[in-house]
Amino acid sequence: MSLVLRRRPPARRAAVPLSSRSDRRLALLLLVPATATVLLALGYPLVRQLGMSFQRFGLEQQFGRPPEFVGLANYSAMLTDPTFWAVLGRSVGFCLLVAAITMAVGTAAALLLTACSRPVAVAVQVVMLLAWAMPVLSSLQVFQWMFDSRSGVVDHTLAALGFEQMLGFNWFAQPSTFFAVAGLLVTWMSVPLVVFMVYAAVTQIDTSVLEAAALDGAGPAQTFRHVVAPSIAPVLALVTLLQIIWDLRVFTQFHVLQSNGGITEQTNVLGTFIYQVGLAGGDYGSASAAAMLLLLLTLLIAARYIALLLKEPA
Amino acid sequence: MTTVVTPPTPPAAGSARGVRAPGLRTAPPRPARRRPGRRGLAVVANAVAVVFGLAWLFPVYWMLNTAFLTDRQIQQRIPVLFPVGGTGSHFAQVLSSPAFWSAMRMSLAIALVVVLGAMVFGFFASLALSRFRFRGRTQLIVAVLVVQMIPAEALFISQYRMLDGWGLLNSVAGMSLLYLGASIPFTIWMLKGFVDGVPVELEEAAMLDGCSRMGAFLRITFPLLGSGLVASSIFAFLASWNEYTLALVALTSDDARTLPLWLTSFSGQNQVTDWGAIMAGSTLMAVPVVILFMTVQKRMASGLTAGAVK
Numbered sequence: 001m002s003l004v005l006r007r008r009p010p011a012r013r014a015a016v017p018l019s020s021r022s023d024r025r026l027a028l029l030l031l032v033p034a035t036a037t038v039l040l041a042l043g044y045p046l047v048r049q050l051g052m053s054f055q056r057f058g059l060e061q062q063f064g065r066p067p068e069f070v071g072l073a074n075y076s077a078m079l080t081d082p083t084f085w086a087v088l089g090r091s092v093g094f095c096l097l098v099a100a101i102t103m104a105v106g107t108a109a110a111l112l113l114t115a116c117s118r119p120v121a122v123a124v125q126v127v128m129l130l131a132w133a134m135p136v137l138s139s140l141q142v143f144q145w146m147f148d149s150r151s152g153v154v155d156h157t158l159a160a161l162g163f164e165q166m167l168g169f170n171w172f173a174q175p176s177t178f179f180a181v182a183g184l185l186v187t188w189m190s191v192p193l194v195v196f197m198v199y200a201a202v203t204q205i206d207t208s209v210l211e212a213a214a215l216d217g218a219g220p221a222q223t224f225r226h227v228v229a230p231s232i233a234p235v236l237a238l239v240t241l242l243q244i245i246w247d248l249r250v251f252t253q254f255h256v257l258q259s260n261g262g263i264t265e266q267t268n269v270l271g272t273f274i275y276q277v278g279l280a281g282g283d284y285g286s287a288s289a290a291a292m293l294l295l296l297l298t299l300l301i302a303a304r305y306i307a308l309l310l311k312e313p314a
Numbered sequence: 315m316t317t318v319v320t321p322p323t324p325p326a327a328g329s330a331r332g333v334r335a336p337g338l339r340t341a342p343p344r345p346a347r348r349r350p351g352r353r354g355l356a357v358v359a360n361a362v363a364v365v366f367g368l369a370w371l372f373p374v375y376w377m378l379n380t381a382f383l384t385d386r387q388i389q390q391r392i393p394v395l396f397p398v399g400g401t402g403s404h405f406a407q408v409l410s411s412p413a414f415w416s417a418m419r420m421s422l423a424i425a426l427v428v429v430l431g432a433m434v435f436g437f438f439a440s441l442a443l444s445r446f447r448f449r450g451r452t453q454l455i456v457a458v459l460v461v462q463m464i465p466a467e468a469l470f471i472s473q474y475r476m477l478d479g480w481g482l483l484n485s486v487a488g489m490s491l492l493y494l495g496a497s498i499p500f501t502i503w504m505l506k507g508f509v510d511g512v513p514v515e516l517e518e519a520a521m522l523d524g525c526s527r528m529g530a531f532l533r534i535t536f537p538l539l540g541s542g543l544v545a546s547s548i549f550a551f552l553a554s555w556n557e558y559t560l561a562l563v564a565l566t567s568d569d570a571r572t573l574p575l576w577l578t579s580f581s582g583q584n585q586v587t588d589w590g591a592i593m594a595g596s597t598l599m600a601v602p603v604v605i606l607f608m609t610v611q612k613r614m615a616s617g618l619t620a621g622a623v624k
Binding site: 016017018019023024026027028030031033034035037038040041042044045046048049052109112113115116117120121123124127128129130131132133134135136137138139140141142143145146148150151153156157188191192245248249251252255256259270271274275278279284287288291292294295298299302305306309310 | 580592
């Protein structure tokens, strides 16, 4: 398991000499197929999308009317639209809350694994691996089934526990419970990675340091605060950023869950909003502008993540 | 690859031991009074861990359980917890459905193109980045990482229009192109780690014996990358097999569905949802994934942090 983080000694950027001219030509040739494919699949659409975001590009344009350049009009329309801000707030709020819960549960579980007996720890790790391996679509179907309002196990269990009014309760019909189920699903899917990464980091802490802390009279809480936490902090930072990046892109989960409730408008996050404005509504100009804003937001977070990732020695 | 967790503290000494109840283990005074405390702590920890494990296991169990229950059991007022007196009919139903096999063929065809393409192109590019020094190399490595962070939602509008314009909607070629764009960067990143691990001296020796540079790459380096190629292939396969968002956008016709799209096509209709068949389908989709996942689990974390499939 892996990852990470040796503080690199102060960068001694030794000037590595360039390869010979013929070698550089070979390098270029070797890079062509991969670069060309990525440019075709992502680069070209990106450029076109940037262009579209500056154009009035709706249904008429799809039927041949030339698009009209409108400058920043799509962006300013988007940024003054309360719907967009509601969607953005929902996305960011959901993302941060779920990422925080995921990190808390995952870190707690990893520390728990270090305290329990070996067979239990191994069994829990097997379960984690299983939950992690589940394809997102399979998990989505299971959660819809568990929270089904007719025969779902959750409603029945709650009813059996005395919450009679929960029998036949439709979780997908109102935003608060919709988000609760979506958040539960995303947390369930994301916790295993956190457990494994944090557990790997914790088990690599030098035991002699922990013994020294104990000799000096540190209790569990102090040991955690002064020895364990600083050691795993780099891993925590990296995984947290990764969770934030991932929890911003929850299109699949929301799009599928939205098919249950008919409250699409109130549960849209950035991805599903772009889908509805662009592909369902045909307003490619506005959708492109929103998509560029999502891209910008992601890249801002990703920049921080990549800086952390590159800190480890190549 | 980016293996090894080395904390900033002194290097860990062969430490698969774990950290058991830090602070309690070696506190020298009062050992007699501490002992029950430690055991008590372990009991509590085990109990909480078991509850946690069961909670996380439940959705997987519930999928399997429901898949084997009869329709009558599924619709009962009280949920049936164990598939006693169950049936394999839901699996039979799915396995005899032409739509399932059509989706399976589509998924496999796309995955095959993606895995082959990503491996060949990714291998070449990782050689260039690992073995040569040229201007723009660092920027290219950063670009490889950045590209992986782009969410599908940020480009799918434009990708849809591109494929539409080229008549490639609902085609293996169009879908594979989009998946290759997403898979090649993490394949390069993973394979570069493995190429870095092959001593360059081996290639140099082969070149002294008259091999060309490219010949040395293909005859010496390539065979030594076995496990790296297997792991990267599995990553690319899983990414393509599980993908939903781009498939939803690029595969609009019923005949061109991949397995994830097929799985959602059960629900959303007005008739009573056939949960037994959906759970059987979910199980069938998950089984190969879980098996492949287990084979690469050791590399999973490193691959994931590099931005591969979630």
